[in-house]
Amino acid sequence: MNPASTLVESLMPLTVLLPLLGAGAALVLVSRPTLQRVVSVLVLVAVVAISVVLVAGAADGPRVVTLGSWPAPLGITLVADQLSTIMLLTSMTVTLLVLLYAIGQGSSDDDSRTPVSIFHPTYLVLTAGVANAFLSGDLFNLYVGFEVLLMASYVLLTLGGTRSRVRAGLTYVVVNVLSSLVFLIGIALVYGAVGTLNLAQISTRMATVPPGVQLAIHLVLLTAFGIKAAVFPLSAWLPDSYPTAAAPVTAVFAGLLTKVGVYSIIRTQTLLFPGDTVARDILMIAALATMVVGALGAVAQEDIKRVLSFTLVSHIGYMIFGVALATPAGVGAAIFYVVHHITVQATLFAVAGLVERVGGSTSVTRLAGLAATSPLLAVLYFVPAVNLGGIPPLSGFIGKLGLVEAGVQDGSVLAWLLVAGAVLTSLLTLYAVAKVWVLAFWRPAEALPAERSDDGGYEGGHPVPIGAGRPRPGASGAGSAAYSGDFLGASSSVAVWRPVALPRMMTAATSGLMAVGLSITLVAGPLYTLTDRAAADLVARTPYISAVFAQATDDRVTR
Amino acid sequence: MSTSLLLLVLIALLYTAGIYLVLDRSLTRVLLGVLVLGNATNLLVISAGGPFGAAALVGRAPEQAMSDALVQALVLTAIVITLGVSAFLLSIIHRTWALDREDDLTEDTEDRSVRRRLARGDQVDEDEFDTAGCEATSDTDDERAGSVAPAGGPA
Numbered sequence: 001m002n003p004a005s006t007l008v009e010s011l012m013p014l015t016v017l018l019p020l021l022g023a024g025a026a027l028v029l030v031s032r033p034t035l036q037r038v039v040s041v042l043v044l045v046a047v048v049a050i051s052v053v054l055v056a057g058a059a060d061g062p063r064v065v066t067l068g069s070w071p072a073p074l075g076i077t078l079v080a081d082q083l084s085t086i087m088l089l090t091s092m093t094v095t096l097l098v099l100l101y102a103i104g105q106g107s108s109d110d111d112s113r114t115p116v117s118i119f120h121p122t123y124l125v126l127t128a129g130v131a132n133a134f135l136s137g138d139l140f141n142l143y144v145g146f147e148v149l150l151m152a153s154y155v156l157l158t159l160g161g162t163r164s165r166v167r168a169g170l171t172y173v174v175v176n177v178l179s180s181l182v183f184l185i186g187i188a189l190v191y192g193a194v195g196t197l198n199l200a201q202i203s204t205r206m207a208t209v210p211p212g213v214q215l216a217i218h219l220v221l222l223t224a225f226g227i228k229a230a231v232f233p234l235s236a237w238l239p240d241s242y243p244t245a246a247a248p249v250t251a252v253f254a255g256l257l258t259k260v261g262v263y264s265i266i267r268t269q270t271l272l273f274p275g276d277t278v279a280r281d282i283l284m285i286a287a288l289a290t291m292v293v294g295a296l297g298a299v300a301q302e303d304i305k306r307v308l309s310f311t312l313v314s315h316i317g318y319m320i321f322g323v324a325l326a327t328p329a330g331v332g333a334a335i336f337y338v339v340h341h342i343t344v345q346a347t348l349f350a351v352a353g354l355v356e357r358v359g360g361s362t363s364v365t366r367l368a369g370l371a372a373t374s375p376l377l378a379v380l381y382f383v384p385a386v387n388l389g390g391i392p393p394l395s396g397f398i399g400k401l402g403l404v405e406a407g408v409q410d411g412s413v414l415a416w417l418l419v420a421g422a423v424l425t426s427l428l429t430l431y432a433v434a435k436v437w438v439l440a441f442w443r444p445a446e447a448l449p450a451e452r453s454d455d456g457g458y459e460g461g462h463p464v465p466i467g468a469g470r471p472r473p474g475a476s477g478a479g480s481a482a483y484s485g486d487f488l489g490a491s492s493s494v495a496v497w498r499p500v501a502l503p504r505m506m507t508a509a510t511s512g513l514m515a516v517g518l519s520i521t522l523v524a525g526p527l528y529t530l531t532d533r534a535a536a537d538l539v540a541r542t543p544y545i546s547a548v549f550a551q552a553t554d555d556r557v558t559r
Numbered sequence: 560m561s562t563s564l565l566l567l568v569l570i571a572l573l574y575t576a577g578i579y580l581v582l583d584r585s586l587t588r589v590l591l592g593v594l595v596l597g598n599a600t601n602l603l604v605i606s607a608g609g610p611f612g613a614a615a616l617v618g619r620a621p622e623q624a625m626s627d628a629l630v631q632a633l634v635l636t637a638i639v640i641t642l643g644v645s646a647f648l649l650s651i652i653h654r655t656w657a658l659d660r661e662d663d664l665t666e667d668t669e670d671r672s673v674r675r676r677l678a679r680g681d682q683v684d685e686d687e688f689d690t691a692g693c694e695a696t697s698d699t700d701d702e703r704a705g706s707v708a709p710a711g712g713p714a
Contacts, residue, residue, distance in 0.1 A: 140633055147640045154647055158654075166654045170586065173651065177593050177644050178581070184600045184637060191630065192607035 008057030023124035062547040079137035082534035102248035104505025126152035172241035179227035200548035229261025232290035243305035247353025255346035283324035291317030295428035332535035333402030369445030389430030573599035
């Protein structure tokens with residue numbers, strides 16, 4: 001074994017370990033907010049650096065680590081193939097930038113005395129769970145990764161425990177607990193059927209299982225992952241729970257959590273159950289419904305965060321479309337789309353947080369003239385928004401084009417329907433984001449209905465309402481934080497909304513996210529080659545399986 | 560692979576009870592449902608391990624007579640996870656109680672806003688759309704909306 005590969009393999013577990021250790025350190029440092037921030041940033045920088053090494057390391061074949069040196073089918077394996085390393089690098093980069101955004105928000109809110117110190121440890125635990133899920137080569141370890149990230153997400157979503165967050169949190173927690181139970185049922189069925197939980201070994205043994213049983217197991221797993229990925233009939237929880245959370249939390253959730261579900265679906269489809277036509281058709285129909293229903297939902301909404309939540313659901317459909325095609329072209333385009341979508345969606349939610357801060361609201365009926373007052377914010381919104389809609393030079397267009405091409409190649413009736421659906425969804429998305437642009441950014445502030453601005457109470461003497469938002473329905477009433485995107489949502493004393501300048505650090509972090517999104521466009525060529533290679537490996541299956549079993553020199557099969 | 564019929568019947572019963580409880584509006588019952596469903600799933604995992612046998616300790620019994628130790632390890636992990644999740648659920652149920660003095664998963668905010676808009680003849684009520692405003696509007700009943708948060712109502 002050469003030194004380079006041992007380096008890669010010894011770094012792999014660190015992506016999970018470092019955030020967990022960092023979470024512990026951050027918890028100890030609760031009374032030292034600055035140090036706590038430094039620790040979390042350093043940990044995430046290290047994880048991003050490791051992810052870069054892993055991407056390079058996995059370029060010539062999947063890397064496998066057997067934890068505790070137990071050989072493959074006995075012990076737990078971590079597998080870093082191209083798919084998982086690409087996902088890891090993208091998600092960790094976004095996580096780091098969103099952390100900077102959160103720090104910016106925390107320091108400009110000056111909330112050093114509030115109990116948000118729990119944010120940093122929880123955030124790092126979330127990161128560890130995500131990394132574990134991406135690298136896991138074992139079905140049960142994947143479940144544990146899911147639980148770790150979900151547990152952290154429950155805490156983050158209900159941060160502050162305000163009424164709206166507790167309410168949204170309840171839906172979120174109950175739905176996700178149930179989906180985890182479905183996943184566990186799937187694990188029990190898999191174990192009962194093939195007697196192993198090692199992904200590579202399951203994939204080799206699954207062929208001997210009767211087709212009916214295979215289909216049943218497959219559908220149970222797809223249901224579990226479908227809930228987590230928010231695929232249409234199982235997506236209703238998402239737009240209800242995400243918008244209430246703090247802006248950085250929503251940004252990271254939108255970027256990561258559903259994508260872990262999509263990642264698991266990709267693994268299930270390519271590694272465990274390739275060539276299952278029934279499930280394939282079901283997935284394609286679900287993808288079509290997800291795209292169209294989600295986009296129609298986005299068009300109907302008036303709150304920016306809700307618009308974005310619906311586009312998030314809708315664009316999950318694109319990824320499922322590519323995965324369901326199960327051709328190298330389809331899967332490759334889907335992986336590219338995941339990378340694109342993680343960054344763009346996180347950027348947009350971060351921008352929504354900025355809009356809320358500058359305009360005092362996220363409802364487009366109460367915002368106007370943001371482009372005039374804050375041109376930078378307008379650019380920050382505009383670029384990722386048209387990217388999401390799929391305007392040509394940007395990565396959203398490239399991803400959608402790849403998917404459409406793959407669909408046309410496939411040529412079946414269902415695939416053509418999906419191609420039509422994809423184009424329609426792209427237009428509807430563009431309509432939804434353009435509506436936000438026109439109302440919140442482009443129309444002059446004077447165009448707002450007068451009654452909207454005079455009951456908000458601008459006692460501070462600001463003659464021109466920037467965004468004529470009010471902090472709460474009836475600003476003098478019960479809810480009284482200056483803007484609700486702050487961590488605690490409630491508390492504080494000022495009832496009057498004041499126009500706030502763009503906070504520097506949050507803006508910088510958002511610009512960073514946008515820059516990452518744009519750089520995906522710039523390196524689209526090489527990236528697409530990479531995702532295509534990843535997809536070819538996934539569809540071929542042998543690289544993954546043989547890499548895992550090459551480790552198992554002592555292949556004493558259990559049972 | 561063989562397993563005990565009694566165990567399967569028990570699992571089926573637990574799933575039935577669990578699903579019934581989860582569908583209830585009372586949050587405490589939902590929590591109980593989650594617990595029962597969790598136990599049903601744990602039993603399912605155990606039964607996936609094949610027939611029961613001797614404890615899996617080397618030297619105590621011949622290898623063929625041992626029961627599968629892996630499923631027990633899985634279930635242990637699952638139990639710990641369920642414990643943590645239940646504790647969290649319990650805490651937010653308590654929080655709902657502290658905020659609203661009730662233990663009911665009430666109807667959807669969005670549903671209610673649609674109904675109100677219809678009642679008001681399509682006049683759009685942005686207050687309902689603003690998710691940030693949820694704290695000010697009551698999450699429970701139309702009558703309460705008047706008393707708890709005067710700001711939420713159109714009057």
